[in-house]
Amino acid sequence: MRDSRLSNLLFQTGSVVLALVLTTLVLLVAGAQPLEAYKNIILGSVGSWDVAANVLVSWVPLLLATSGLLVTFTVGLWNIGIEGQITLGAIFTTWALRVLQQSGWNPGVIILIAVLAGMVGGSLWALLTGALKTFGGVNEIFGGLGLNFVAVALNLWLIFGPWKRPGVASMSGTLPFDRSLWMPIAEGSSRLTPLTIVFAVVGVLVVYGMIEGTYFGLKLKAVGKNPKSAYILGIPTWQHMMASFALCGLFAGLAGAVQVTAVYHRLIPSISSGYGYLGLMVAMLVGYRASLAAPVALFFAALNVGSIQLPIVLKLDSSLSGVLQGTLVLFVILGQGVRARLIKKSKEEA
Amino acid sequence: MHVELRGITKNFGSLRANDGITLSIPSGTIQGILGENGAGKSTLMKILSGFYRPDGGSILLDGQVTRIASPADAIKQGIGMLHQDPLDFPPLRVIDDFILGGKAGFFPRRRDAVRDFQELARRFDFSIDCDSYVDTLTVGERQQLEILRLLWLGARLLILDEPTTGISLPQKEKLFETLKKLASEGMTILFVSHKLEDVEILCDTVAVLRKGALVGTMGLPFQTKAIVELMFGKEVPLAPKTQWEPGKKVLNAKNVAIDGIRIQIRGVDLQVREGEVIGLAGMEGSGQAMFLGACAGLTQPVGGSFCLDDDERDMTGRNHHDFKREGVAYLPAARLEQALVPGLTLTEHFILSEGMGGIFIDHKRALELAQRRIELYNIKGRPESPVESLSGGNQQRALLALLRDSLKLILVEHPTRGLDIESTVYIWSKLKERCAQGTAIVFISSDLDEILQYSDRVIVFFAGRVTPPLDAARLTVERLGRLIGGKDWESIEAEVAHA
Numbered sequence: 001m002r003d004s005r006l007s008n009l010l011f012q013t014g015s016v017v018l019a020l021v022l023t024t025l026v027l028l029v030a031g032a033q034p035l036e037a038y039k040n041i042i043l044g045s046v047g048s049w050d051v052a053a054n055v056l057v058s059w060v061p062l063l064l065a066t067s068g069l070l071v072t073f074t075v076g077l078w079n080i081g082i083e084g085q086i087t088l089g090a091i092f093t094t095w096a097l098r099v100l101q102q103s104g105w106n107p108g109v110i111i112l113i114a115v116l117a118g119m120v121g122g123s124l125w126a127l128l129t130g131a132l133k134t135f136g137g138v139n140e141i142f143g144g145l146g147l148n149f150v151a152v153a154l155n156l157w158l159i160f161g162p163w164k165r166p167g168v169a170s171m172s173g174t175l176p177f178d179r180s181l182w183m184p185i186a187e188g189s190s191r192l193t194p195l196t197i198v199f200a201v202v203g204v205l206v207v208y209g210m211i212e213g214t215y216f217g218l219k220l221k222a223v224g225k226n227p228k229s230a231y232i233l234g235i236p237t238w239q240h241m242m243a244s245f246a247l248c249g250l251f252a253g254l255a256g257a258v259q260v261t262a263v264y265h266r267l268i269p270s271i272s273s274g275y276g277y278l279g280l281m282v283a284m285l286v287g288y289r290a291s292l293a294a295p296v297a298l299f300f301a302a303l304n305v306g307s308i309q310l311p312i313v314l315k316l317d318s319s320l321s322g323v324l325q326g327t328l329v330l331f332v333i334l335g336q337g338v339r340a341r342l343i344k345k346s347k348e349e350a
Numbered sequence: 351m352h353v354e355l356r357g358i359t360k361n362f363g364s365l366r367a368n369d370g371i372t373l374s375i376p377s378g379t380i381q382g383i384l385g386e387n388g389a390g391k392s393t394l395m396k397i398l399s400g401f402y403r404p405d406g407g408s409i410l411l412d413g414q415v416t417r418i419a420s421p422a423d424a425i426k427q428g429i430g431m432l433h434q435d436p437l438d439f440p441p442l443r444v445i446d447d448f449i450l451g452g453k454a455g456f457f458p459r460r461r462d463a464v465r466d467f468q469e470l471a472r473r474f475d476f477s478i479d480c481d482s483y484v485d486t487l488t489v490g491e492r493q494q495l496e497i498l499r500l501l502w503l504g505a506r507l508l509i510l511d512e513p514t515t516g517i518s519l520p521q522k523e524k525l526f527e528t529l530k531k532l533a534s535e536g537m538t539i540l541f542v543s544h545k546l547e548d549v550e551i552l553c554d555t556v557a558v559l560r561k562g563a564l565v566g567t568m569g570l571p572f573q574t575k576a577i578v579e580l581m582f583g584k585e586v587p588l589a590p591k592t593q594w595e596p597g598k599k600v601l602n603a604k605n606v607a608i609d610g611i612r613i614q615i616r617g618v619d620l621q622v623r624e625g626e627v628i629g630l631a632g633m634e635g636s637g638q639a640m641f642l643g644a645c646a647g648l649t650q651p652v653g654g655s656f657c658l659d660d661d662e663r664d665m666t667g668r669n670h671h672d673f674k675r676e677g678v679a680y681l682p683a684a685r686l687e688q689a690l691v692p693g694l695t696l697t698e699h700f701i702l703s704e705g706m707g708g709i710f711i712d713h714k715r716a717l718e719l720a721q722r723r724i725e726l727y728n729i730k731g732r733p734e735s736p737v738e739s740l741s742g743g744n745q746q747r748a749l750l751a752l753l754r755d756s757l758k759l760i761l762v763e764h765p766t767r768g769l770d771i772e773s774t775v776y777i778w779s780k781l782k783e784r785c786a787q788g789t790a791i792v793f794i795s796s797d798l799d800e801i802l803q804y805s806d807r808v809i810v811f812f813a814g815r816v817t818p819p820l821d822a823a824r825l826t827v828e829r830l831g832r833l834i835g836g837k838d839w840e841s842i843e844a845e846v847a848h849a
Contacts, residue, residue: 214709215701218694222702226691232682233691233702233752234674 044309065279068251081144084151089256092121122253382553430505490521597624607653629805743773
């Protein structure tokens with residue numbers, strides 16, 4: 001086989017088809033009508049302006065997380081701790097809002113400070129993972145995973161402890177903030193906040209530009225592809241890893257801040273909503289290329305939102321979207337692996 | 351076991367690692383296999399022990415043509431290999447390590463294994479506690495454990511790859527005694543080494559490999575001179591070198607001590623002057639790479655100091671980037687692993703090494719830079735070629751092209767290893783150009799001709815021992831070969847003591 005665009009396209013398409021086949025099998029085993037289920041997912045994500053807006057609401061934090069992860073993947077790091085970084089972003093944002101809500105300042109300024117605080121929080125949490133790796137020799141996957149649990153525990157403690165609702169603490173989170181502290185919602189929509197879409201789009205463009213166009217991005221690539229050679233070439237390796245952690249944390253923190261200021265308007269126990277893990281999948285699926293992150297993240301967000309219809313209409317569990325997303329990633333990566341082997345084999349034979 | 355190799359050939363790409371090797375080793379023989387680095391010893395042993403399949407030729411064990419499919423298959427057929435770094439399991443207990451890979455079945459009968467182990471250990475007078483952990487053993491004891499394990503598995507041919515590196519003298523004597531005993535019982539032994547002395551003490555016969563081919567065999571009594579000649583080739587008269595004028599001091603290494611994993615080097619003194627070329631000779635792993643790395647700040651010495659320039663700026667303890675800023679460049683031998691970044695293009699490498707300022711990459715300037723360097727260094731590749739797509743020679747040219755303009759000192763590991771003649775000549779012409787501009791060069795090579803031809807002075811490393819810098823003009827290939835093989839060190843040490 002030749003290493004051509006055509007073979008690449010064939011394999012990508014084949015992977016998607018296989019993922020659909022497997023998901024269909026799962027549906028059949030579950031005793032559901034596959035076509036009916038797919039129809040509902042599609043209708044549930046683009047069937048009306050309102051659900052389409054919901055897709056965008058889900059797209060923003062997912063794309064932010066993915067953008068951040070593209071930076072850490074570029075430098076060769078598996079920042080699985082991004083979930084905790086999103087959570088800490090949300091916590092810092094909530095904290096800033098709580099401190100400033102009675103200050104009488106302009107709400108716009110308060111929201112801005114809260115968002116910045118969230119970014120700092122996410123970044124600090126990411127730097128903690130980086131410091132554990134750099135100075136403690138703890139692999140970033142283990143450190144990140146551990147810190148994810150710590151972040152969840154911290155979040156729960158705040159919700160059920162110091163920041164609990166007056167009267168009785170609740171799984172539904174802290175008391176919602178005053179409407180003036182919500183990120184402005186688009187007219188005629190219930191949840192869509194145009195400003196957050198700007199964040200996401202600018203974010204992914206910044207990451208794309210940074211990786212493809214700057215010296216810093218090139219150095220990240222060099223460290224990611226071969227840290228030993230990068231060091232000999234004069235690039236300080238651990239410093240670049242720390243910087244990429246910090247950057248990814250900024251994006252994760254921003255995602256957390258968006259969740260608080262634009263989606264839930266309070267701190268809830270599952271504030272990260274799994275966008276970090278989903279972002280890892282999106283990043284893997286796009287082969288760590290920023291150019292494809294936005295559309296694929298949109299597709300995943302659509303699957304997420306669309307599958308909410310399943311339990312309502314078909315009495316199926318909404319985790320079906322997870323099955324489809326997971327198999328998709330597996331098959332695409334499997335396809336890349338098989339293709340690489342075939343190309344290598346035919347090269348050896350030649 | 352009577353082992354017969356007939357026309358064994360193995361290619362790696364265009365490199366012929368084994369070239370029609372034919373050798374017959376009767377039962378009970380201790381056969382020495384000699385050769386310099388890259389001569390094809392390891393490849394041949396790996397073919398015998400099932401790691402590689404030969405491209406041509408056949409292996410006969412006790413007269414039967416045999417196919418050895420895998421290392422597991424090899425031991426099934428009675429071929430046991432003792433690797434230079436023991437392939438054991440440091441976190442396990444000795445007895446578990448012993449049982450692993452054996453025929454013990456799913457639930458090993460430990461009691462039987464313990465009995466067998468103790469019986470074997472008693473036979474060879476090894477004292478290893480079977481309940482201790484492997485990582486608490488010395489290298490020599492781990493070797494003994496491996497030998498016992500291979501014997502237990504029924505090895506009738508024992509291959510030992512550089513077994514005397516990193517073990518103590520009594521352990522070495524014990525090993526030799528054991529091997530002689532085994533041979534007297536009919537065991538066939540292949541002893542791969544570069545230490546002439548060990549081979550001469552132990553072996554009944556030696557075979558010398560050179561550039562993949564068997565160039566000669568010799569029985570007792572051995573003639574060292576003839577062996578050295580077989581290993582390194584005949585003396586070639588060299589063109590007279592241009593006289594080198596000592597310039598300013600560039601690097602001053604004083605009483606340097608470095609601890610490696612297996613060897614330690616002590617008391618290395620070296621003053622390098624502008625435009626000078628220093629060759630570091632020795633078999634791979636004799637300490638020269640450690641020393642070169644320390645000169646670049648890549649590894650830290652445990653004693654002594656490194657100073658730069660006439661004003662003796664102390665750089666001891668500083669990292670590689672500090673050395674780099676001072677104009678010290680380091681070119682490692684593992685080009686794609688340590689020097690270049692596979693996946694990045696030539697242009698991207700030039701951008702990185704040039705350290706261009708600003709935030710955004712100036713693609714136009716970068717492309718111009720790449721084109722200029724590609725032309726200047728005659729690299730067969732395009733600016734947008736990924737470095738891994740270049741041939742070895744062109745990768746090496748690229749490495750030189752990446753060097754910044756004014757450098758004090760270039761440290762090179764194996765500047766021309768694996769390169770064809772054209773590239774070799776070219777690389778050295780470029781390095782010599784640098785010397786003419788006042789840059790000093792310290793390089794490692796296992797090619798003695800290269801060492802003698804290009805160096806002004808030579809330091810020889812052998813198992814952690816280091817000669818003082820020797821005048822290259824007064825060295826011969828034979829003398830260098832003997833030093834590398836561990837001979838004549840008394841005279842060197844006497845000279846030092848005398849001075």
